[in-house]
Amino acid sequence: MxxxxxxxxxxxxxxxxxxxxxxxxxxxxxxxxxxxxxxxxxxxxxxxxxxxxxxxxxxxxxxxxxxxxxxxxxxxxxxxxxxxxxxxxxxxxxxxARNYDIIIDKNGAILPVSINDESEGELVANNNGKDVIFPKKDLVFLIRKNGNHQIFSGTDEALPYLSIDKPKINMILTQGSPKETASETPSAAPQRQAETEERKVEEVKPAVAHDDNDYVVPDMALYGSKALQKTNEFAGYLQTITSINTKREAATKSINMACGLFLTEDARVEVSNIRTDTKNKYKIRDYLNRLLIKSGQYDKLIIEYANISYASKFKKGPDGNYYGSVTFVQKFQGFVDGNLVYGDQTKRNMTVVLKHYEKAVNGENVSGWDVFLDDIGVVETKKL
Amino acid sequence: MLKKHFQILLMLIPLCGFAQAFETEFETNFAWEVKQVDEFIERFNDADHTLIKDYNKKFTKSPLTREALIKSLFDSKRSDWNYEEVMTFITQVTNEEDPEYLDFNNENWYAKVSCNLKWKGKLQKAVLKLNIRNLANGGCKWVLTDIEADFLKLKNPDGTKVVVVQPQIATPTDFRKFLNPISHTNDFLEIDKISEDAADLGYYVDKSEKYSDSMCLFIAECRQNNIKILHANSIVYTFSQIKGWQIEIRQFNRQSRNSGWLISKLIKTPI
Structure with a gap:
């Protein structure tokens, strides 16, 4: 058993x-x-x-x-x-409390607006009662009503505007509504009439690579239960795959489900062997298939985990996702006729990724974070 | 109550069949072991709510001081430490008026990764130098900045050095591929990706006006698909973030409280 x-x-x-x-x-x-x-x-x-x-x-x-x-x-x-x-x-x-967003364009115009829509290359905002499209390449920076900001042109180029325009920006920020700032000149940048009726978003917008202020940094505590769920799921699939009572189809299905927990199927698991003192890397699906085959060599297999581990802090990657690592210890014992024929204790590092997503749900854009497993490496393997 | 920093605590069913004493010794060694470079930086900086501090609280009410933590980061098995220098170093960094810390995102540190690779089908060894680069989105990644390898010290038949041409490396504007910021925790398991596709070199190689001769030749050989990086064998990290000092850390795998990533060298440098 x-x-x-x-x-x-x-x-x-x-x-x-x-x-x-x-x-x-x-x-x-x-x-x-x-x-x-x-x-x-x-x-x-x-x-x-x-x-x-x-x-x-x-x-x-x-x-x-x-x-x-x-x-x-x-x-x-x-x-x-x-x-x-x-x-x-x-x-x-x-x-x-701010009632509007402020954009500064390369002509120096300071515009209190209300942003209605946004894509990678442009903003659509209500400026003095009119919807106007602002190409981001013509803008220097933006301060949103929620306090977030975005610098489009690079800090060196934005600095003179930030410095010289500060009194005007402060004045606008302390005023009530865009209608009360009629003294501001509209941007000389080309304007196009946008549709004034409300747009319906039918397609799923791609996850745009925002300035890091536009991504709400994940509240990690909320994803604790998701991470627990994924890790428990993975452990459960390993159990099914290595169980002698599992039929081939169920084992294959478990392999498929386990792979789904990983960021991509390119995630790799490093495997060491105390007999050969070598380390090999297998893509997650190959690793699980090998585990299925290997489990057939034994009539009893025990995989256990130590009750203490260490986790690094999460770090943001170039893609906006967050990467962390857990160090834990795994014990592997294979028995034939009640005799231990192979046993090792391996210290491993597992990568955990928090990945941002955006999708349309019932016509509304929803964004959030999901937890995935990634590469699993070997620190050290000892014979039992 | 939310803790003050990101931390994953994995609590599992205890190992079966282990004697109580061994289990305690195992846990103690694990808690004290500096398991990742990140943990090294945490201990050096006396960060709050670390595994070692939480574990230590179980056994004593006396908190671990920063001095004690930094002392524990030196390889105690080395017998030829200049203890006067070590204490001068510790006193300097723990100075109450002007303490000094390590910063993962400070680019004054690097990894030297000893690798096996194949050059024109033959097994070779090389040492790849990797640095952290901070990015505009607030994130960071590891990049290849230099390489040392005997097979890259090419000479002409008359014994003169081969003249190298500085390569043009286009830095991609997307982030499809990269060595993620915690690649080091898996001992750069994905380092083979650097040589996987010549067209992708720009994702992994640091942008530079002038590469070393070895890097120029490495890039040229990669572009001709003559190089395939296999795996990392060992890593040494060098920090130059403390005024007047350089510290080298490497991994010591042993069953003791003094194990993991520890200071193997302390070098005085001109300020």
């Missing part, structure tokens, strides 16, 4: 990110952070990718601009330093 101990409890505990600042540095990098102090020559902040980590410090000469979560921003200029009041207002950025 084969025995397999399934995973019982998987806790994911994460932090919901506090209201974050975004700090832009010279050299083109930026990080989500929380500024804790602004000194004449230094900016101190926490890196929200490591919220319990140290407080970092950078010379103000290497910081270009910082935005807080309400859309307020501070330009760090050696020629024109911010006043103490400006710094204080920025640091105290509380929730501010």
């Amino acid at each position: 084969k025995t397999f101990y399934t995973l019982t409890i998987l806790f994911f505990s994460f932090t919901k990110l506090a209201a974050q600042d975004v700090i832009y540095f010279t050299g083109g990098t930026k990080i989500p952070g929380k500024i804790t102090e602004i000194l004449p020559d230094k900016v101190k902040f926490k890196n929200l990718a490591n919220p319990n980590g140290p407080i970092y410090s950078r010379n103000t000469s290497s910081v270009q601009v910082a935005f807080n979560s309400t859309g307020d921003y501070l330009v760090f200029s050696q020629a024109k330093p911010s006043s103490d009041k400006e710094k204080e207002d920025f640091m105290n950025g509380g929730s501010k």
Whole structure:
């Protein structure tokens, strides 16, 4: 009789990110952070990718601009330093109700609008009662009514606008509605009449690669149960695949279902052998098929897991997904006629991916995150 | 209550048939082992709510100090440490007024990955240098920045060095392929992807105005499909983030509390 101990409890505990600042540095990098102090020559902040980590410090000469979560921003200029009041207002950025979005185009026009629609290349927004299409290539930056921002042209190009236009932007932000800012000139960028009637989205929009402010950073605690579910499912499929009582068709179906838990079928599992001291890599489907064949060599197979493991923090990848890793220990024992014929204890690292998705549900765009397994490597294998 | 940082706790049915003492020793060694480079950075920085701190709380009310944690990160089996230098280093980084920390996203560290590969069908060895690159979306990835290999030290028949041409590497604007930011936790299991398709080199190779001669030849050979990276054998990480110091860490697989990714070298550098 084969025995397999399934995973019982998987806790994911994460932090919901506090209201974050975004700090832009010279050299083109930026990080989500929380500024804790602004000194004449230094900016101190926490890196929200490591919220319990140290407080970092950078010379103000290497910081270009910082935005807080309400859309307020501070330009760090050696020629024109911010006043103490400006710094204080920025640091105290509380929730501010905004009725509209603000876009600044390359002609210098500052426009309070209401964005109705958006694609990879353009915005459709109501400007003074008229729907207008704004090509993003003609824009410098955008501050949304929810406080998010987006820089289209690159920080170096945006800096002069951010600096010079700040008083006007502040004035607009404190006013009530777009109708009260008739003094602003419309952008000279080409305008096209958009349909004024409401559009119906029939097709599924592709997941656009937004600026990282446009992706709500996943609230990891919410996905704990999904990760638990996926890991338990994988353990369950392994049990079915390796059980001597499982018929071929059921085992094949379990292999298919197990593969579905992985990000892609290109995910690989590293396998080590204590007899040959080598490591081989197999794609997940090949690994599971090998496991099915191997299980036939034994009349009892026990796969167990240690009750302690380690997990890294998640890191954002180039594709906007988040990548993490778990180190755990697996014990494998194969018996024939009650005798242990093969046994090893393997320390493994398993990659876990949080992947963003967008889809249309009942005519509404829904976005969220899903959990997938990915490559599984071997740290060390010992003979039992 | 939400914890302050991302952490996955995997709690499973205990191993059957293990004696209580062995199980405790196993757990203790596992908790103390520096299992990933990320854990090394966490301990060095005295981050909150780490596995080792949570485990330590089970046995003592005395919290682990940062000094104690950093001491535990040195390979204790090495007998020729300059202890005066080690203490100077620890005192410097734990200075209350101006503490110093390691930062994964600070690009002043790199991995040197010893690999097996095939060049024109013959097994060869090479050391690939990989760095983290931060990206505009707030994410990051690993990129290949240099390579050292005897087979890339090509010479003309008269013994002179082969003249290399700086390659043009187009950096793709999409992110279909990359070495993800936690590739290191699997010992760069996916490092073979670098040489999988010559057309994809731009996804993995760092953009540079001037590559070393070895990199130029490596890129040229990859483009002719003469190189196939097989797998990584070992990795050494070098951090140059602490003023006046360079630390090298490598993996020590042994059954003891002092195991995993540990400081193997501490080198004084000019400030």
